[in-house]
């Protein structure tokens with residue numbers, strides 16, 4: 001086991017209530033091959049950044065964990081048990097400036113009533129290049145209309161499910177096109193989100209982000225940035241955006257818990273200006289969050 005990898009198993013009873021947690025060995029087998037996490041991707045997760053031992057936006061992550069669980073008709077994750085588990089893991093990584101914890105709740109082993117839960121923690125990769133030089137992004141049609149979350153809730157648009165094969169495929173398509181990341185667009189032309197990030201654009205003194213009602217994940221990083229926006233003389237607002245809006249924006253970022261704010265330096269090969277000063281301010285703020 002690498003010393004910077006840690007695992008906690010969150011135990012549940014047959015009613016789906018968390019009964020407590022135990023530490024476990026991350027290198028040993030812990031999940032059954034008949035767990036629907038492995039066979040169907042049937043579960044939910046969160047990835048929470050840890051700054052020098054402080055879980056960041058923990059309450060928002062646990063609320064979203066519960067929201068995803070509700071969307072999948074899974075038992076409600078117990079916020080106290082999960083928060084304790086995340087904090088215990090964060091403490092073990094307090095010597096590292098940047099780390100993360102992934103919480104997972106699955107429908108459990110096929111044919112058994114208990115959900116399976118665990119939280120895994122390790123140190124973060126080095127994202128200095130993405131945060132300072134920026135990222136090349138391609139627009140990818142998600143193939144869903146912007147009202148898909150309303151018309152077809154069974155598609156689970158906007159839930160953080162374990163079925164991220166589509167998101168991984170989008171990232172590989174971006175790499176095939178020579179880019180670092182993707183930005184999904186609805187089939188009717190509205191900008192949505194990245195495969196693992198939220199879009200934020202600056203237009204004048206406003207920071208704008210697409211509405212969660214479009215079937216995208218409500219981002220915790222974006223919420224924290226909008227709360228801090230007045231520090232930078234800016235105001236955050238939710239707005240529907242098109243590719244033309246993005247091209248015309250003063251600057252744009254893909255923001256997320258672990259990579260933080262990655263300024264977009266090109267879209268479909270067309271270069272655009274990045275705001276180095278504001279990017280540095282955003283990333284400094286995100287890294288220093290104590291909660």
Ligand code: PLP
Nearest residue numbers: 196197198217219220221256257
């Ligand atoms: N959208 C998707 C699809 C994601 O997977 C993520 C995070 O992984 C985000 C947005 C950004 O959310 P957060 O800022 O809470 O990390």
